[in-house]
Amino acid sequence: MLAYVLTRYGGADAMELQDVPRPVAGPGEVLVRVFAAGLNPVDYKQREGAVRVITRPRLPLVAGSELAGIVEAVGPGVTRFATGDRVFARVDKTLLGAFAEHAAVHEDFVALMPRSLSYTEAASLPLAGLTALQALRDELEIKPGTKLFISGGAGGVGTLAIQLAKYFGAEVTTTASPRGEELVRRLGADAVVDYTKENLAEVLHGFDAALDLVGGETLDQTFKILKPGAKVVSIAGMPEPQTALKDLAAPAWMTALFWAISLGIRSRAREANVRYRYLFMHPSGEDLKFLSRLVSEGKLEPVVDSSYPLEKIADAFAALEQGRAKGKIVVTMDTRGS
Numbered sequence: 001m002l003a004y005v006l007t008r009y010g011g012a013d014a015m016e017l018q019d020v021p022r023p024v025a026g027p028g029e030v031l032v033r034v035f036a037a038g039l040n041p042v043d044y045k046q047r048e049g050a051v052r053v054i055t056r057p058r059l060p061l062v063a064g065s066e067l068a069g070i071v072e073a074v075g076p077g078v079t080r081f082a083t084g085d086r087v088f089a090r091v092d093k094t095l096l097g098a099f100a101e102h103a104a105v106h107e108d109f110v111a112l113m114p115r116s117l118s119y120t121e122a123a124s125l126p127l128a129g130l131t132a133l134q135a136l137r138d139e140l141e142i143k144p145g146t147k148l149f150i151s152g153g154a155g156g157v158g159t160l161a162i163q164l165a166k167y168f169g170a171e172v173t174t175t176a177s178p179r180g181e182e183l184v185r186r187l188g189a190d191a192v193v194d195y196t197k198e199n200l201a202e203v204l205h206g207f208d209a210a211l212d213l214v215g216g217e218t219l220d221q222t223f224k225i226l227k228p229g230a231k232v233v234s235i236a237g238m239p240e241p242q243t244a245l246k247d248l249a250a251p252a253w254m255t256a257l258f259w260a261i262s263l264g265i266r267s268r269a270r271e272a273n274v275r276y277r278y279l280f281m282h283p284s285g286e287d288l289k290f291l292s293r294l295v296s297e298g299k300l301e302p303v304v305d306s307s308y309p310l311e312k313i314a315d316a317f318a319a320l321e322q323g324r325a326k327g328k329i330v331v332t333m334d335t336r337g338s
C-alpha cells in the first residue's frame with residue numbers, strides 16, 4: 001500500500017511516499033481502510049524530532065495522527081466495531097500510521113464517525129477536537145458564563161475550541177488576523193482581537209480562564225489579562241511537571257526535565273498570580289463519541305481549509321508549515337475521501 005513514511009529526523013525530505021506492507025489488525029485492533037487523514041503541526045514536529053523524547057517512535061514509521069475510513073477487518077478480542085463501520089480516530093501517538101491506505105488502530109481510540117460528514121470532514125476532527133474538548137471540559141472546567149480567552153482562534157484547534165466553549169456556555173474572546181476574523185465570528189466568538197495590530201495586555205482584562213494555542217509572547221501577554229488565581233491551559237507553550245505526571249504517566253526524569261524547561265514560564269505565571277498548565281492531549285474513542293454526537297446535533301462543525309490527494313502530501317505539508325490554515329488541512333486516499 002502507499003504510505004507517507006518518516007525515514008529519519010529532519011526537514012521536508014525526511015518523509016517520503018513508499019510502497020509498504022499493509023498492516024494486520026492485532027489483538028484489540030481494527031484494520032481501517034483509510035479514505036482521509038488530517039494533518040497537524042505535531043506531524044512536522046515529529047519529523048523534526050521535537051517530540052521524540054515524549055513519544056519515542058521507532059523509525060522508519062508510517063506517519064499520520066488521525067484518520068477516517070471503513071473498518072475492513074477486526075482483530076482478536078474486538079467487541080465494539082464490525083466490518084463496514086464508518087469510523088474516525090486519533091491513532092496511537094507512538095505507533096502513528098494514518099498517512100496510508102490502511103491503518104491498524106486499537107478500538108479504544110476509534111468511534112463511529114458522524115453520519116452527516118464526509119470522510120474528509122471527519123478526518124479533520126479527532127486530534128484538534130479532542131485537544132479542545134480535554135482542555136475546556138477537563139482542565140478549565142468551563143461553565144455557563146465563564147469569561148474565556150482563546151488565542152489563535154482561526155486554526156485547527158481554535159475553530160473547534162470556540163464552538164465547544166460556546167457549547168459549554170462560555171463568553172469567548174479570541175485572536176485572529178483579518179484573514180480569520182469572519183470565520184471565528186461565524187463560529188461563535190463574541191469578541192475578536194486582531195493580534196497583528198493590538199497588544200493583548202493593553203486591550204483585554206478580567207478573564208476567568210484562558211486556552212493558549214499560540215505560546216511565546218502571546219502566552220506571556222495572556223498571563224496579564226486574567227483575574228488573580230485564574231488558570232491558563234496551553235498546548236503551545238512549555239511542558240511542565242503536571243504534563244509528565246498527568247498526561248504522560250512519564251518516568252521521574254521526564255518530570256524533572258519538564259520542571260527545568262518550564263522554570264521561566266512558571267515564574268512569569270506566578271508573578272502574574274495565575275496558574276499555568278501545559279496539556280498533552282490523549283486519544284480517546286469515548287471522547288470522540290461525544291464530539292460525534294455534537295456534530296449530529298448541529299452544535300459542532302468541522303472546518304476544512306483544503307484537501308490534497310495522498311500523492312501530493314508534500315504540498316499539504318508545505319501549506320501546513322506556512323501556519324496560515326483556517327481550520328484543517330486533510331489528505332485523501334480515495335475519491336470517497338474527497
Ligand SMILES: NC(=O)c1ccc[n+]([C@@H]2O[C@H](COP(=O)([O-])OP(=O)(O)OC[C@H]3O[C@@H](n4cnc5c(N)ncnc54)[C@H](OP(=O)(O)O)[C@@H]3O)[C@@H](O)[C@H]2O)c1
Binds near residue numbers: 127177214280281
Ligand atoms: N499539546 C497538544 O496536545 C497539542 C494538540 C494540538 C495542537 N497543539 C499545538 O497547538 C498549536 C496550534 O495548533 P493548530 O492545529 O491549531 O495550528 P494551525 O492550524 O497550524 O494554526 C494556524 C492558524 O493560527 C493562526 N495564527 C498564527 N499565528 C498567530 C498568532 N500569533 N495569534 C493568533 N493566531 C495566529 C493563523 O492565522 P493567520 O494566518 O490569520 O495569522 C492560522 O489560521 C500548534 O503549536 C500545535 O502543535 C498541541
